[in-house]
Structure formats: structure tokens, C-alpha cells
Amino acid sequence: MIKGPEQLCLLFNIFHDGGLTLQSAKGDEIVLRVDIQYLAERFDPAFEFFTVRLTGVAELWFAADGREQAPLTDSEEIFALELEILSGSVVGEAVNVKCASLSLSPGQGWSTGNLRLSPCCAEVWDQGGKRLGLTELEDAARSYWDEFSRRGR
Numbered sequence: 001m002i003k004g005p006e007q008l009c010l011l012f013n014i015f016h017d018g019g020l021t022l023q024s025a026k027g028d029e030i031v032l033r034v035d036i037q038y039l040a041e042r043f044d045p046a047f048e049f050f051t052v053r054l055t056g057v058a059e060l061w062f063a064a065d066g067r068e069q070a071p072l073t074d075s076e077e078i079f080a081l082e083l084e085i086l087s088g089s090v091v092g093e094a095v096n097v098k099c100a101s102l103s104l105s106p107g108q109g110w111s112t113g114n115l116r117l118s119p120c121c122a123e124v125w126d127q128g129g130k131r132l133g134l135t136e137l138e139d140a141a142r143s144y145w146d147e148f149s150r151r152g153r
Contacts, residue, residue, distance in 0.1 A: 012088030022079035042140035056120025
């Protein structure tokens with residue numbers, strides 16, 4: 001199980017460029033689909049996504065950069081924005097996930113914002129239903145980015 005803001009931040013950094021889709025939200029539990037083919041293929045060439053269950057979610061909101069409107073707090077509204085993960089950072093006991101979206105300013109290109117959440121724990125499954133640990137995900141991401149950097153030379 002992935003616990004605490006530092007590990008959760010690392011998880012979101014591993015999922016850099018992943019697209020977030022809400023699968024379900026009930027009480028303090030949120031289940032997300034993270035579409036990130038380049039990483040999912042590391043576990044099976046046919047895979048395209050992971051499932052992430054966040055439990056103990058005490059805080060959830062999204063605020064678009066450069067806008068003075070109140071942050072969104074409804075999970076359906078937040079994930080309808082088709083957010084893509086850029087990076088994660090720890091803010092106190094919460095995780096701030098910098099995201100990009102084409103849905104924030106339709107027809108005007110990419111916009112960014114901050115997804116703030118404070119879950120207690122996270123669990124991750126590959127597309128085939130195998131539960132994965134943070135170390136497995138980190139190793140797969142490191143392998144991908146090492147290969148990516150060698151291709152760029």
C-alpha cells in the first residue's frame with residue numbers, strides 16, 4: 001500500500017503525462033483510471049492504463065491557474081476536465097498535482113491548474129488486475145525514461 005504525502009507525490013510524478021478519468025467516488029474513496037500507455041506497456045505490451053484507488057480522501061479540489069473563480073470541489077466536475085498529470089509536490093499533509101487540460105479554455109490550447117488531494121493511502125493495479133507496488137512502478141518509469149534519453153542522443 002502507498003501511504004503518506006511523500007509516497008503519493010512520487011506516485012503522481014511516476015504517472016507524468018497520464019490522463020485522469022474518474023471511475024467512481026463514494027464517501028472518502030476515489031477510483032481513477034490513469035491512461036499512460038508508455039508506462040502500462042512496461043507490464044504488458046497490450047496495456048494502456050492503470051487503476052488507482054485512493055482511500056481516506058479528506059480534501060479534494062481543483063483550481064485553474066490565472067482564474068479568480070472558486071476551486072471546484074465536486075469530483076465529477078473536476079475529472080470532467082480531462083486532466084493530464086504534469087508533476088506532484090507535497091504541501092503539508094496534502095499532495096498538489098499540477099495538471100494540464102484542453103477543457104479549461106476550449107479552443108485556446110492547453111491550460112494548467114492544481115489538483116489538491118489528501119488521501120491516506122493508494123493502491124494501484126495494472127490493466128490485467130495485478131496489484132503493483134511503488135517500487136515496481138518506479139523501476140518501470142526509470143527504465144522507460146533511461147531508454148527515452150538514450151534514444152534522444
